[in-house]
Each structure stands twice: as structure tokens, then as C-alpha cells.
Amino acid sequence: MREDGDATGGRSMRRSPDDGRAGFGSGLDLHLDLQLDLTGAGGVGRSLEGALREAVRSGRLTAGTRLPGTRGLAADLGLSRGTVVHAYTQLIAEGWLTGSRGSGTRVAGVLPESDTGEAAGHAPAKPRAASVGDLRPGRPDVSTFPRADWVSSLRRVMSAMESEQMGYPDPAGMPALRLAVADYVSRTRGVWASPDSIVITAGFTQALALLARTFRRLGVRSAATENPGFVFHRELLAAAGLDPVPLEVGAEGADPSGLPAGTRVALLTPAHQHPWGVVLAPGRRSAFIDWARRNDAYVIEDDYDGEFRYDQQPVGAMQALAPDRVIYAGSTSKTLAPGARLGWLVVPAPLRGPLLRTMRETGSALPVIDQLVLADLLSSGGYDRHVRRARLGYRRRRHELAERLAGVTDTLLTGVSAGLHALLPVSSAAAERELVSAAEHAGLLLHGLHTAGYWHPAGGERPAALVIGYATPPRHAWRQALDLLVTLVGRPPGVIG
Structure with a gap:
């Protein structure tokens, strides 16, 4: 316990970092500055109420935050338990806190009306329609995320992984996951891939940002994107210094005749154009590949939902037509959940070195355990079943x-x-x-x-x-x-x- 005197005769009381006595049974730490004026009415109890009230009002203690138990907080602050009980009871009565048997004392979800923005001279926010x-x-x-399969894979991974695997990971990804992804995209999407061609990313957003930065370093100044197309992808390209140029989309997909001179990158969604929903026609696929070979250019194939075709006419990946000119991109964002933040690129050999350099510079390696869990999910068949x-x-x-x-x-x-x-x-x-x-x-x-x-x-x-x-x-x-x-x-x- 520390007692720091102040100019007003009060003191700041808080738990000392090395205070190890057995009074903190709640397991919850709470920092409170108690400015005590022992001559004032209410003394230490009023000071505690005021400190808790201000912590809630300022937002330092947010709605739903669980507070320490009365015994633990009393021991922490060097006060009697009765003082803490009285302070909690008063703040519950005022509406700052809530208390119920079994769940303890928590910060209330709605502050007392006198302390809302309206009382501070601000107009109350307009109510939003409840989302239906x-x-x-x-x-x-995302409610269908395969939790049981994920947990089973996690258990297998944690029981089998070696300590050395918890070191700094290879920016390209864990070997087990690169092997599993190479097998998966080859058999399900017809991609030409080997573990050495795979680079693991945190989904397509990160993949595109890394590719854009890499291309900018290689002298590329613009990138063709489908029109209509996802606005955020254009923003990512622009943020890396690439000028997004529109490619009109018709019934046969993006039109390669609209590629302006000097363009060396085209971002396409061949299997299911987003958002128009058409498939890039065979003739246009060939035309894009011819353009890439003539101009030392690359196609980024965003195969964002290639697993989901419902009319029994699956469309294979464009990458198989030209593995040296097409960068294939896939992820778990549509199959599992965007929050999984796991994806992959199949990268032509000349781009692998520059891309990995960008990844090292930006610290883009993914968590080892997440990678190994996905590898197990893929190899065990759980991913396919889902x-x-x-x-x-x-x-x-x-x-x-x-x-x-x-x-x-x-x-x-x-x-x-x-x-x-x-x-x-x-x-x-x-x-x-x-x-x-x-x-x-x-x-x-x-x-x-x-x-x-x-x-x-x-x-x-x-x-x-x-x-x-x-x-x-x-x-x-x-x-x-x-x-x-x-x-x-x-x-x-x-x-x-």
C-alpha cells in the first residue's frame, strides 16, 4: 500500500505492484485514486464513491465491467469491507452499478440520466432502428463456423507441436499449411501449385496490400480493376501508389480490350465476378493471358468464393492456364469466417522473393498455432465437410x-x-x-x-x-x-x- 500526500491533505491510495498479501481473492485489479479529506462528511466512503463514479463517467470503466469483490477491494485499498459494501450499495441505488447474486457487481449498461450527453448540453442521439x-x-x-472441428484440430496441434515451432515463423507460412493448401487448391480448384509456390496471408485484403506494395517497388504504376468492382480493393491499390483503372464488365466478364497501354497488373474475379456474378468467358481468359505474356504483366485471380457453385458446372481456376503469369488468391473468409484471417497466394517464382521481402519489412507473418490448426483441418477432411x-x-x-x-x-x-x-x-x-x-x-x-x-x-x-x-x-x-x-x-x- 502506498500513501502519497498531496497539497490538500488528501492521499492517493492504490495497490502496490508487489503487494502479494492474500486479500485479492477476486483476481481483479482496479486502480482508484482516493483523495481523502478525513475532516469532510462521509470521509473515506464518500471518496470511494466519488472515485468509482468518476471512473464510470469518464469511460475508464465501461458498461458491463465486473468490479472486484468487496473483500478483495477492501483489502486492496486498506479499507473496511463495510465501507466498500456501502459504496457499492449507494452506486447501485444511483444507477451507476448493478449487482446480482452469482454475477457480482458490474458497471451499469445505461448511465443515470443526469450524466448523459443531454445533461452536458448536448442533444441526445437519435435512436437507431433495431437491426432485424x-x-x-x-x-x-459465421454462426456455422465449425467450432467442434476447430477445437479438435487445436487439441491435436497442441499435443503434437514441438517447442521450436513457437519461434519466429517463416514469412511464407508454416510448411505444414503450405503443403495442405497446395493439395487443397490443386484438387478442388485445378490450380498448379506446390508448397514452395504457396504464401500464407491474413486473408485477401492483406494479400492484395502486400502485392500492391511489391508491384510498386518493381516499377508498376497502375492496376486494372473490374468495373463494377469492390471499392475497398481500389482503395488498397491506391494506398500503395498504384492508379486503379477501370475495366468494363459485360455478360462475358471483364473486357481485356479496355486495358490501357503501360498497365502491368489486372485484378480479376474470373469464376464469379464481384458483384455482377458472371463468369469470365474462355476467349477473354485467353486474351488476358496473351496480354500478360506480351507485356511482362500479371493477373491477380481473386477466387473469393470458388467453392460455392450450385448448378453442377464448376469453373476451374484461371491460374492453371498460365501459372507463370497468374497469381492465384484464396482465403477462408467465405468458407469459415472473415475473423479467421487466413488466406493464401500461389505466386509465380519471379515474384516470390520480392513479395517475401515486403512481408518481412511489414512483419506480416501469421500466428503459428492458427496456421497449424488450419493445416490439420484441411488434412483431416474437416474443412471439406464444412x-x-x-x-x-x-x-x-x-x-x-x-x-x-x-x-x-x-x-x-x-x-x-x-x-x-x-x-x-x-x-x-x-x-x-x-x-x-x-x-x-x-x-x-x-x-x-x-x-x-x-x-x-x-x-x-x-x-x-x-x-x-x-x-x-x-x-x-x-x-x-x-x-x-x-x-x-x-x-x-x-x-x-
């Missing part, structure tokens, strides 16, 4: 989406039957914005081609559509989200909202 559904694209149903289950569930959702929308609109979903999203064309950008706004007001999250920034440059008389992520809602929320979407789409123009 999320149909934004780009995410799977993908098959997910594929069946998403196929059913897409069919139900198309069937329900057909009952309220004559407009058909566009794109092949694949992936985790579908496009529903609408009449205009204004109609798209109206639908997205009305959905948000009703608690349903939606994206549109214009509202989510898919077109570059933005604006103009570009086609409009809702980009419906039917895989995103958890199972219990899917039907409610679908019902609301159908209601909104089925309303006559001008009465939405």
Missing part, C-alpha cells in the same frame, strides 16, 4: 430468395447460381437509394451498386441493382430478413419508406 437483418454481401453465415454443408445451405437460400422475389417482381436475379450474393436489378440509381434507405430505416442492412461505391467513377447513368448477401444472416434470422426484403421490393414505387 443483415443482407450485405461478402460474408458467410464446405459441403455450407454449400448445401447457401444453395437452398439462393433458391428461396429467387422464388420469393419472383412472387413480387418480374425482374430476375442476375449472374450464375453461385457464391454468397446475388444481384437484383432496379430501375435507377434513385430507386436503388430509396430501397436501401427504406431497408435501413426498417432495420435491414443492404448494399447497392451505387450506394456501396461499386462503380468507378461514381455517378452517371450506370445500371442500378441491390447486391443481396443471402449467406450473411445466421439461420435464425434468415427468414425474417428475407420477409422484410420481399415486402420492400414488392411495394409500389413512391410508397417505400
Whole structure:
């Protein structure tokens, strides 16, 4: 215990770092500065109340934070337990804290009204509509994450791994995972890959950022991207110093005739163009590869949802046509969950050295245990089993989406039957914005081609559509989200909202 005198005669009391007495049975540390004026009314008890109240008001103790038990805090501060009990009881009565048998004392979720922003002279925030559904694209149903299989793999990994494996990892990834990924992408996507060609990344976002930085160092100044396309990818390229140039997308995919002179990188989604949903035609695939070979250029193949094709006509990876000119990219973001942060690149030999240099410079190696768990999940068959289950569930959702929308609109979903999203064309950008706004007001999250920034440059008389992520809602929320979407789409123009 330390007692530091101050100019007012009070003292700052807090647990000394080396205080090891057996009074801290709660196992929870709490720093409080008690400015004690023993001549004042209430003395130490009022000081404790004030210190706790200020810690909550300032946000240092956030809603739901569990506080130490009364015995532990009393021993920590050198006070009687009765003083702490009285302080907790008073703050519970005022609404700062909550207390219940079995869960202890916690910071309240809602502060007393006198201490909200309104009391401080600020207008209260407008209430947000309660979210009833999320149909934004780009995410799977994360509630289906294979927890049991993951835990089983984790146990096997922890019981078998050697201590030396916990050292600084190879930036390219753990050998076991590179071997497992090479086998997986070869047999499921037709990719030409060996463990030496694999580089493990924290998903495609990191992979693209690293590639963009690497290409910039190699003298590349621009990169072609599909139009419409994911706005964040353009932002990543621009952040690395590459100028994103648009490639128009039609019924046969991105048009290689639009490649400007001097461009040496093209970012494509050949198997299922995002967001349009079309497949890059064979003739256009060949044209992109011819362009890459003539210009010492590269294609980045973002195979973001290649595992999910529902019409029994799988499309193999473009990389197999030219392993020396196509960088293949895959990840677990759509199969497992974005939060897993695990992905891979299949990199042509000339780029491997420069890419690994970028990874070393940016400290981009991934956690060893996560890599080994994914390697075990892949090699044990657990990953394949999960993908098959997910594929069946998403196929059913897409069919139900198309069937329900057909009952309220004559407009058909566009794109092949694949992936985790579908496009529903609408009449205009204004109609798209109206639908997205009305959905948000009703608690349903939606994206549109214009509202989510898919077109570059933005604006103009570009086609409009809702980009419906039917895989995103958890199972219990899917039907409610679908019902609301159908209601909104089925309303006559001008009465939405």
C-alpha cells in the first residue's frame, strides 16, 4: 500500500505492484485514486464513491465491467469491507452499478440520466432502428463456423507441436499449411501449385496490400480493376501508389480490350465476378493471358468464393492456364469466417522473393498455432465437410430468395447460381437509394451498386441493382430478413419508406 500526500491533505491510495498479501481473492485489479479529506462528511466512503463514479463517467470503466469483490477491494485499498459494501450499495441505488447474486457487481449498461450527453448540453442521439437483418454481401453465415472441428484440430496441434515451432515463423507460412493448401487448391480448384509456390496471408485484403506494395517497388504504376468492382480493393491499390483503372464488365466478364497501354497488373474475379456474378468467358481468359505474356504483366485471380457453385458446372481456376503469369488468391473468409484471417497466394517464382521481402519489412507473418490448426483441418477432411454443408445451405437460400422475389417482381436475379450474393436489378440509381434507405430505416442492412461505391467513377447513368448477401444472416434470422426484403421490393414505387 502506498500513501502519497498531496497539497490538500488528501492521499492517493492504490495497490502496490508487489503487494502479494492474500486479500485479492477476486483476481481483479482496479486502480482508484482516493483523495481523502478525513475532516469532510462521509470521509473515506464518500471518496470511494466519488472515485468509482468518476471512473464510470469518464469511460475508464465501461458498461458491463465486473468490479472486484468487496473483500478483495477492501483489502486492496486498506479499507473496511463495510465501507466498500456501502459504496457499492449507494452506486447501485444511483444507477451507476448493478449487482446480482452469482454475477457480482458490474458497471451499469445505461448511465443515470443526469450524466448523459443531454445533461452536458448536448442533444441526445437519435435512436437507431433495431437491426432485424443483415443482407450485405461478402460474408458467410459465421454462426456455422465449425467450432467442434476447430477445437479438435487445436487439441491435436497442441499435443503434437514441438517447442521450436513457437519461434519466429517463416514469412511464407508454416510448411505444414503450405503443403495442405497446395493439395487443397490443386484438387478442388485445378490450380498448379506446390508448397514452395504457396504464401500464407491474413486473408485477401492483406494479400492484395502486400502485392500492391511489391508491384510498386518493381516499377508498376497502375492496376486494372473490374468495373463494377469492390471499392475497398481500389482503395488498397491506391494506398500503395498504384492508379486503379477501370475495366468494363459485360455478360462475358471483364473486357481485356479496355486495358490501357503501360498497365502491368489486372485484378480479376474470373469464376464469379464481384458483384455482377458472371463468369469470365474462355476467349477473354485467353486474351488476358496473351496480354500478360506480351507485356511482362500479371493477373491477380481473386477466387473469393470458388467453392460455392450450385448448378453442377464448376469453373476451374484461371491460374492453371498460365501459372507463370497468374497469381492465384484464396482465403477462408467465405468458407469459415472473415475473423479467421487466413488466406493464401500461389505466386509465380519471379515474384516470390520480392513479395517475401515486403512481408518481412511489414512483419506480416501469421500466428503459428492458427496456421497449424488450419493445416490439420484441411488434412483431416474437416474443412471439406464444412464446405459441403455450407454449400448445401447457401444453395437452398439462393433458391428461396429467387422464388420469393419472383412472387413480387418480374425482374430476375442476375449472374450464375453461385457464391454468397446475388444481384437484383432496379430501375435507377434513385430507386436503388430509396430501397436501401427504406431497408435501413426498417432495420435491414443492404448494399447497392451505387450506394456501396461499386462503380468507378461514381455517378452517371450506370445500371442500378441491390447486391443481396443471402449467406450473411445466421439461420435464425434468415427468414425474417428475407420477409422484410420481399415486402420492400414488392411495394409500389413512391410508397417505400
